[in-house]
């Protein structure tokens with residue numbers, strides 16, 4: 001269900017073993033205030049939008065729990081500094097000796113700029129807690145070390161100690177050690193419109209196009225409910241909706257029921273949402289408990305209305321049942337956001353009309369439509385690549401040759417569709433968005449009894465509209481080419 005363009009594989013391939021540079025001379029050597037040993041600066045960078053400007057508002061798909069996770073495992077004798085660059089100004093003069101960069105995938109081009117800046121200042125720069133193959137491959141070249149997965153307390157201590165003692169390794173394989181309470185205090189004052197949560201990692205399914213398949217191949221891990229609840233209590237103090245960023249909160253029915261029971265018992269007055277698979281619609285007991293526990297919106301990857309496409313995606317759900325299933329969910333007072341992917345092998349130019357009609361009939365609150373992007377490391381990527389239908393170079397060109405360029409645009413066909421031309425796919429994709437994301441339709445979808453629901457649905461629809469408008473403008477005015485040739489200048493770090 002994750003829809004982040006190029007995402008989600010820990011590539012363990014060719015690694016350029018980097019020679020460790022001794023830790024930054026003249027930086028925070030042992031004498032910091034409060035007897036702190038050293039200082040680490042943890043940064044989640046922003047990225048450049050299609051006009052080349054640095055984005056200063058956190059978009060929905062860039063919400064991440066990485067700062068709370070990493071903060072929780074940094075040893076207490078280290079001074080910590082954090083930057084969520086969407087909200088905070090990057091401290092280019094930070095006196096930290098170690099910089100940790102973490103990215104959700106979109107920010108890779110700008111993350112390279114930041115890494116190179118801090119390395120030129122004598123800092124040790126480490127990249128980690130990422131999930132995508134592309135940023136891993138590209139950022140390795142600009143960082144002293146990379147850690148894969150999430151380090152636990154011991155592993156983080158080891159990494160930081162190695163960084164300060166000249167023993168830093170080029171790579172640390174940490175696994176998925178996230179079963180401890182996260183440190184939500186790092187998100188205070190960021191003005192986030194929902195608080196990112198996590199109960200599980202991975203997914204029970206192994207859809208052929210999905211980044212999770214590349215990483216966890218149909219397996220998942222659950223965090224202890226006590227740890228999740230500790231996070232929920234901390235996040236509840238923000239008085240904002242919570243967003244569980246799990247790939248699929250319906251991985252394990254019994255676990256979900258126990259978690260919901262706890263939420264209901266504690267009467268935290270929560271409103272929250274999460275990704276689920278559509279089979280949850282057939283589970284009346286879970287739906288009732290979800291409503292009681294404060295679940296107000298579900299995001300579901302429906303992907304296609306064509307059963308042949310679903311077979312190719314290895315996604316075990318029946319499109320003929322979708323309408324009825326969505327009605328069952330909405331009967332429980334839960335709003336629905338759906339994802340569709342256009343350009344799959346059995347899609348032709350009529351498929352766009354089918355999806356439009358589905359949106360009209362189902363009245364889903366958040367209709368997200370994406371163009372198919374083959375994701376490296378997934379079975380479907382390999383199929384398309386071996387058929388000679390992939391235009392892969394495009395991904396890297398957007399990031400490496402053009403450091404100031406924005407992330408990979410989602411309105412470009414990076415492959416040869418089976419039943420359309422690239423141009424037909426791109427144009428029909430934009431046309432569908434134009435029909436779905438009109439202001440009157442968005443307003444109709446957003447009229448809800450509760451103000452928070454209205455603002456949530458309105459915000460997400462407007463964000464989708466804004467992206468569509470940017471893609472349309474880029475296509476019409478050929479801004480893509482212009483942005484690609486924008487030269488990076490160090491002063492643009494702050495603009």
Ligand code: SF4
Nearest residue numbers: 001203205207210247
């Ligand atoms: S259901 Fe399929 S697409 Fe969704 S997260 Fe799981 S593996 Fe990925």
